[in-house]
Amino acid sequence: MNGLAAVWLRPGVRAAVWQTLAGAVVIAGVLWVAANISGNVARRGLDIDFGFLAGRASFEFGENLVGYRAGDSFLVAFLAGLANTLLVAMLGIMLTTIVAMILSLARLSPNRLLSRLAWGWIEAVRNTPLLLQLLFWHQLAIRALPGPHQAWAVMPGVFLSNRGLVFPALDWQPAMGVALAAFVACTAGAVLMRRAALARGAGAALRTVVMFALALTLPVLLFLAIAEPLEGSVPTLRGFNFQGGVSVSPEFVALLAGLVVYQAGFMAETIRSGILGVPKGQVEAAASLGLARGQQLRRVVLPQALWIIVPPVTSQYLSLTKNSSLAVAIGYPDLVRVSQVTISETGRAVECITILLLVYLSLSLFTAFLMNLYNRHLMRRRG
Structure with a gap:
């Protein structure tokens, strides 16, 4: 024993x-x-048979990025719903990060009015259900906008009405894809060369500027060399609605606005706690060097606060992606909506639910993987 x-x-x-x-x-x-x-x-x-995905779907839904039409296979319908979900998630993550940063800085502002307004926003969105906020944006905010004849001109050629958001667009051509790929490659090369320049020390700042200037210039020159004449369309009011350009549905606008406003309230508190977690001695040392408040934040506070902010922000990104499934409540054709309609047509509930589980699990794991890579990068820099 x-x-x-x-x-x-x-x-x-x-x-x-x-x-x-x-x-x-x-x-x-x-x-x-x-x-x-x-x-x-x-x-x-x-x-249990996933062969139904090859069958023909008879339903139709509005906007989608893969060109789905009634009569296409259920697989194409699921891909269209997945593309809509990914679009909302990616745009939501980018906009939420920007709005949350602005809110957190406003919350920390010495201006009492600005700080109180930011506090009111954060407390209001954090203490009301997301579904209720989505219904508010859809029914009371977007649908209450004036019709196309009285649409708000956000900027020249961009109009917002109860039919959605419309804006000018260029017709896609292969040269745009080539230029985009060249931009990604040149930017990656510029980042690697910047690291090498920083390691060498002398002249690093000038070399960095030159490298990123080339990364922006070369894709533009390549596009001008191989592109066909640019063609596009500008929204014009014809009859009862706008024609031409790109139209974004009210459901998409309401969903994106609701997700960004809701999730930004939580993320702003995460960012604020990370900023407050930086030792005050660091801020005082930066001030003693003569750095302005903005320079202190950009060069001293935020680089250290990222070590605290990134892990909980990852959870906020995952939450936003999963919360996008509530789009079904306001009629936006995301993956959940496609699954519901498919179940009503085929009766394949187990298969459709399994697809949903696997897709959302994969999205969550992939997002967490990318954020973990970034977090490891921060930790290496810290070490």
Whole structure:
């Protein structure tokens, strides 16, 4: 017994035992769920078959990025819904980060009025349900806008009405894709060369400016060399609605606005806590060097605050992506909406729900993977 007790007291042994037990419980739970689903399907005379994805879908929905039309396969319909979900998630993450940063800085502002306004925004959105906010944006904000004849001119050629947002657009051509690929490659090259220049020291700032100038100039010259004459369209009011340009539906505008406003309230507090987590001595040292408040924030505070901010912000990004599934409540054709309509047409509920689970799980894991890579980069710089 003394020998067994000594072995059990070893932390590594106890950890291995508990992890094994936890793994066994998880596997048993998965097997139980699988057996339960299999039994229910068998009793109802059904089978699990994803071959329905090759069938023809008869439903139609509005905006989509893959050109889906009624009569295409269910697979194309799911891809269209996935593209809409990804569009909302990516735009939402970018806009939420910008808005949250502005809110957090306003919350920390010495201007009492600005700070109180930011506090009111944050507390209002953090203490009301997201679904309610989406309905507010859809029914009371977007749908309450004037019609196309009285549309708001946001800027020349850009109009906002209860039919959505319309703006000018250029017709796509292959040269644009080539120029975009060249821009990505040149920018990556400029970043690598900048690191090498910084390692060498002398003249690093000038070389960095030259490198990024070339990264912007070369793709433009390449595009001008191979591009066809540019063609596009500008929205014009014809009849009861605008024609031409690119039109964004009211549902998309409401969904994006609701997600950004809601998630920015949580993220702003995360960013504010990260800024406050930087030791005051660092701020005082920056001030003693004669740095202005903006320079202190940009060069001293934020680089150190990122170590605190990035892990919880990752959770906010994941939450935003998953919360986009509430788009079904306001009629935006995302992946969940496509799945619901497909279930009503085919009865393949298990298969559709499985696809949803796998897609959202993959999106969450991929987002977490990218943020973990960035966090490791920060930690290497810190070390």
